[in-house]
Amino acid sequence: MSGVVEIVPIAGMGGVAVGKAAPLREEGEQPRHSLSDATLSSLPVARRAPNRGSPIPLTLGITLLYLGLVVLLPLSMTVAWSLRLDGEQLRQVILSPRVLAAFEVSFGAALVAATVNGVFGFMTAWVLVRYDFPGKRLLDALVDLPFALPTAVAGLTLAALYAQSGWIGAVLIGWGIPVAYTPTGIVVALTFIGLPFVVRTVQPVLMAVDAELEEAAAILGANRWQTFVRVTLPTVLPALLTGVTMALARGLGEYGSVIFIAGNRPFVSEIVPLLIVTKLEQYDVAGATALAMLTLALSFALLLIINLMQAWARRNLPR
Amino acid sequence: MNIQLHDASKEFGSFRALDRLSLQVPSGELTALLGPSGCGKTTLLRVIAGLEFLDRGSLLLDGRDATRTPVQERQIGFVFQHYALFGHLSVFENIAFGLRIKPRSQRLPEPEIRARVLELLAMVQLEHVAQRHPAQLSGGQRQRIAFARALAPRPRLLLLDEPFGALDARVRQDLRQWLRQMHALVPVTTLFVTHDQAEAVDVADRVVVMKQGRVEQSGTMEELLANPVSPFVADFMGGVQLFHGRLENGYVRIGEVRVQAEIPRGNRESAGVGVICIRSHDWRVQRLPGGEESWQTVVRHARPQGAIVRLGLESLQGAGRFDVELTREQYEQDRFQPGETVFAQPSQARVFASGGP
Numbered sequence: 001m002s003g004v005v006e007i008v009p010i011a012g013m014g015g016v017a018v019g020k021a022a023p024l025r026e027e028g029e030q031p032r033h034s035l036s037d038a039t040l041s042s043l044p045v046a047r048r049a050p051n052r053g054s055p056i057p058l059t060l061g062i063t064l065l066y067l068g069l070v071v072l073l074p075l076s077m078t079v080a081w082s083l084r085l086d087g088e089q090l091r092q093v094i095l096s097p098r099v100l101a102a103f104e105v106s107f108g109a110a111l112v113a114a115t116v117n118g119v120f121g122f123m124t125a126w127v128l129v130r131y132d133f134p135g136k137r138l139l140d141a142l143v144d145l146p147f148a149l150p151t152a153v154a155g156l157t158l159a160a161l162y163a164q165s166g167w168i169g170a171v172l173i174g175w176g177i178p179v180a181y182t183p184t185g186i187v188v189a190l191t192f193i194g195l196p197f198v199v200r201t202v203q204p205v206l207m208a209v210d211a212e213l214e215e216a217a218a219i220l221g222a223n224r225w226q227t228f229v230r231v232t233l234p235t236v237l238p239a240l241l242t243g244v245t246m247a248l249a250r251g252l253g254e255y256g257s258v259i260f261i262a263g264n265r266p267f268v269s270e271i272v273p274l275l276i277v278t279k280l281e282q283y284d285v286a287g288a289t290a291l292a293m294l295t296l297a298l299s300f301a302l303l304l305i306i307n308l309m310q311a312w313a314r315r316n317l318p319r
Numbered sequence: 320m321n322i323q324l325h326d327a328s329k330e331f332g333s334f335r336a337l338d339r340l341s342l343q344v345p346s347g348e349l350t351a352l353l354g355p356s357g358c359g360k361t362t363l364l365r366v367i368a369g370l371e372f373l374d375r376g377s378l379l380l381d382g383r384d385a386t387r388t389p390v391q392e393r394q395i396g397f398v399f400q401h402y403a404l405f406g407h408l409s410v411f412e413n414i415a416f417g418l419r420i421k422p423r424s425q426r427l428p429e430p431e432i433r434a435r436v437l438e439l440l441a442m443v444q445l446e447h448v449a450q451r452h453p454a455q456l457s458g459g460q461r462q463r464i465a466f467a468r469a470l471a472p473r474p475r476l477l478l479l480d481e482p483f484g485a486l487d488a489r490v491r492q493d494l495r496q497w498l499r500q501m502h503a504l505v506p507v508t509t510l511f512v513t514h515d516q517a518e519a520v521d522v523a524d525r526v527v528v529m530k531q532g533r534v535e536q537s538g539t540m541e542e543l544l545a546n547p548v549s550p551f552v553a554d555f556m557g558g559v560q561l562f563h564g565r566l567e568n569g570y571v572r573i574g575e576v577r578v579q580a581e582i583p584r585g586n587r588e589s590a591g592v593g594v595i596c597i598r599s600h601d602w603r604v605q606r607l608p609g610g611e612e613s614w615q616t617v618v619r620h621a622r623p624q625g626a627i628v629r630l631g632l633e634s635l636q637g638a639g640r641f642d643v644e645l646t647r648e649q650y651e652q653d654r655f656q657p658g659e660t661v662f663a664q665p666s667q668a669r670v671f672a673s674g675g676p
Contacts, residue, residue, distance in 0.1 A: 212403035215370050218390045219397045220417035221472065230420070234407040 078296060081289035093290045098266050099275060105183055106272040107298070110251030113190030118244040121198025122236075128199070129206045143199045146192055151256030158189055159260040181263025186271065189257045194247030201243035205236050238313045245306045252299050320381050320475040320508050321346040322367060327376035328532075329362055336362035338532035339376070344510060344525075346381075349502045351523035352512045353555065359532040360512045364478050367510065369393050380476070393476075396469030396507075400481040402461045404453035410464050411449040414439055417472035439467040442504070459490040463497075470505060479511035483518065495521045516557045528552050550594040550671045559598050560641040566593045571670055574637025576614050580670040594671045599644040601667040604630065604655065613664040614638060618655045623647070630655060632663055 085093065093099065128140055146154065162169040162179040172179055179185045209232060217227040255273040262269040272295050279288035322344040329337040336359045344350050352360040365371040366378060369390030378386045385393065404413050412419075414436045418427055427435065440446045443463040453461055462482060469477060482498070483491040499522055502509055513519055519526050520540060527537040528551075536548045547553035550561055564573035571578045571593055578595060603609070616632040619640070623629075628650040630643045643663060655661055 210401070210403060212399050212401065213405065215390075216397065216399060216403040216405075216468075217416070217420075219368060219370070219393075219395060220420060220468070221391050222416075222420045223391060226420055230416075231405055234405075 075296065078289050078292050081285060082293040084286045085290055089286075090290055093287045094294055098270070099272075099291065101267045102270045102272045102275045103294070103298070105186065105269060106252060106295075107302075109183055109186040109190055109271070110248050110254075113187050113194055113251050114244050114248035116187070116191050117194045117198045117247045118240060121195050121243060121247070122202055122240055124195070125199045125202040125206055129203060143196050145196075146194075147196050151193065151254065152260070154192060155189060155257035155260035158185075158192060158257065162188060162261060180261050181265065181269060183262075183269050185261040185263070186258050186269060189261050190247075190251040190254055193254050193257055194250055197246040197250060198240070198243035201239050201246065202236060205239035206232075209235050238310055241306060241310045241313060245303060245310075248306070249299065249303060252295065252302075322476070322508075322510070323379040323382075324363075324366075325377050325379075327363075327366065327373050327378065329359075329366060329371060329374050335532050337366070337373070337376075340529075340533050342527060342534050342537065344508070344527070346508050347506055348524045349499070349509045349511070349522060350525040350527060351519035352510060352527050352529060353516060353519045354514065354529035354535075355555075356514055358529040360514075360529050361480055363529070364480055364510065364512050367476070368395050368397050368478050370397075394472070394474050396472070396474035396477040398462070398465045398469050398477070398479045398482050400484045402453070402458075402465040402485075404461055404465055404468070406453055409450050409452055410445070410456070411436055411440075413453065413464060414468045414471050416468060421472075435471060439471055442501070443467045457490075458486045459494060462486065462494060466501070470507070474507060477507050477509040479509065481512050481514070484513075491518075498522055516555055520557075526556075528555055547596070547669070550596055553596045553669065553671075558600070558644075559596050562595045562597070562638060562641075564593055564595055566591045566670070566672060571595045571668075574634060574639075576612075576634065576636050576638050578612055578665060578668050580668045591672055596669045596671065597641075597665045598667065599629075599642050600627075601665055602643040602645075603664045603666055604632075604643060604645065604649075604653070604661050605664075606653065606655075606659075606661055608662050609664045613662040616661055616663050618657050618659045618661055620657055621650070621655060623650075632661070635660070 082090070124143065128136065128143075159180055160166050162172070162185060164170060164173050164178070164180065166180070169178075169180055177184070179188060213231055213235070214227050217231045218224075222230065253273065255271075255277070258271055259274055262271060262274075264270050264274055272291060276288045276291050276295075279285075279291065322342070324340055324342045327337050327340045327342075328335070338359075340359070340363065342363075352363060354360045362371060366373055367380075369385075369388060373386055376386075377384060380388075380393065405416065408416065415432055418432045418435060421427075426432075437446070437449075440449055443466060445460060445463055445467075448456060448460065448464075453464065456464065462485075466482075479498075483494050486494065495518060498511075511522070523540065525537065525539050526543050528535045528543065530551055536543060536552045543552060543556055547556060553559050554561055562571075562573045564571040564578070567577075569579065571580050573595065580595060605613075608615070614632075615635045617635060619631040619633050621628055621630050626647055627644045628647060630645060630650075631640065632643055633640045
């Protein structure tokens with residue numbers, strides 16, 4: 001016996017030789033969601049075992065009742081009140097030039113603000129997720145401020161800043177850009193109010209984007225911009241759309257922060273919520289609810305469109 | 320593409336992932352990077368890919384310095400353990416990604432891109448899922464798509480990071496066979512990381528065994544099995560039992576047992592502590608004592624495993640428990656029963672002085 005070891009066949013090493021050169025098995029034609037991947041977390045809840053106890057599960061019942069009381073009841077009251085007007089009166093309220101102008105201002109400003117927030121909110125979320133810098137936690141906390149601040153305070157602050165005598169307003173007026181008491185002012189206020197919606201919906205999704213996806217793209221030859229446009233952005237797009245939708249919805253209904261900076265000039269910078277308040281102050285409850293109805297219908301239509309876009313995005317960009 | 324690393328070091332904070340590592344990987348072969356977790360094998364792969372850059376040392380690809388070459392310019396294919404397929408793109412577009420991303424001047428015309436993708440889909444036998452999204456595929460299918468995607472731009476080097484690690488055992492077996500066939504079909508230099516020696520044995524031509532950021536040994540499978548440079552390599556290649564003993568004038572003493580063995584060159588001390596390494600199938604087992612070097616043991620269990628029978632023996636002379644593999648014919652002759660006293664004699668042994676090579 002010696003220490004010299006001969007070459008030996010690799011026998012019996014944990015059953016290595018067992019595998020046959022069989023054709024590849026298809027492990028099930030149906031989509032199979034293995035526990036190891038992220039798919040599971042995105043499965044709709046309905047895929048779980050259905051509740052077999054009662055026809056209407058308790059939680060569903062409570063939810064319906066809650067939504068009915070909190071959301072549907074007030075909304076149906078709006079409809080009921082506005083129905084006090086007959087068709088002709090309704091038409092006159094809605095089609096008055098001042099009302100139409102207010103709708104244009106409200107929807108226009110909310111759309112512009114939501115779009116601006118879509119871009120810069122995304123960027124903020126990106127910076128907060130991808131970079132480390134001193135004061136990051138502070139910036140992170142700052143994002144929530146528009147949520148927490150009473151809207152009237154925000155409005156007053158913005159009005160003071162952007163007025164012709166204010167710090168920013170004075171500079172901008174020098175460049176010939178008036179902000180306070182114009183639709184631009186409204187956009188500024190709505191941008192301020194809507195930012196957290198975009199940041200807070202995009203941030204967690206961006207955090208969950210697998211670094212390996214971007215690495216895979218880079219190895220395949222994509223530069224940073226191509227990687228961003230072709231891989232990262234599509235992955236985050238559904239969340240971004242959600243954030244923009246929420247910012248838009250908030251912008252349509254925003255009142256407190258806008259009225260201070262808007263100037264509220266009829267046909268120029270008067271928003272629909274203000275018009276409703278004005279009508280209420282004149283005891284024109286039916287007129288006010290008619291406007292509310294219309295706002296409701298338009299908002300609903302807008303949200304529906306965006307939801308359809310999201311559904312499309314989800315269908316085409318499944319994770 | 321051949322790969323050379325010289326004195327390569329990479330640190331993450333205070334953790335030394337690569338420690339003055341030097342390595343050569345010849346062109347055209349299928350090489351396994353084998354080692355326990357944390358040994359730096361994945362870091363090494365990522366350095367070669369260009370996803371990480373060395374702190375010190377150099378990397379040469381095909382003889383040219385590539386230490387600082389950006390990842391996009393290396394013409395390397397990479398397959399991730401968790402596939403990293405683009406969830407928003409169809410299988411077809413996933414594979415086409417590397418072809419479409421090229422600057423217009425280098426890009427193939429659309430019909431050729433289509434043809435190339437279809438060719439790859441046929442190669443991985445998944446033509447029928449071209450329009451599906453990755454989430455609709457099984458793990459094994461996803462890994463084959465990831466493989467096709469990596470090969471699409473005709474890389475000069477293919478890197479696989481624990482490619483079968485996330486799959487269940489049966490699929491893994493199939494894919495190992497499949498990877499061998501693919502490599503025969505597309506003989507691109509391939510380097511794959513694994514912590515599973517059976518996988519390395521099954522798939523690779525050459526093996527690089529890593530330990531603590533360094534290459535412990537590299538060579539063909541046969542070389543490493545026949546001449547491991549250290550107990551670590553021997554143990555990692557598997558199928559061996561390690562015993563700790565004392566070196567005494569050409570013998571190793573383990574408990575009360577004595578084994579004659581050649582003390583490796585460079586460790587000529589006549590006494591010291593050593594590790595003796597005996598392969599599980601290098602034993603003769605019989606009921607009668609076979610002289611000074613046969614170990615008196617008790618049979619603990621006998622487990623048939625395919626063509627072999629694995630005997631669990633426990634030394635009565637303080638050498639511990641160990642497994643012995645007998646062929647079925649050998650076993651059928653004696654049919655050792657649990658509880659029986661038998662004598663086991665190693666037919667070959669390899670000794671490593673502690674702290675030795």
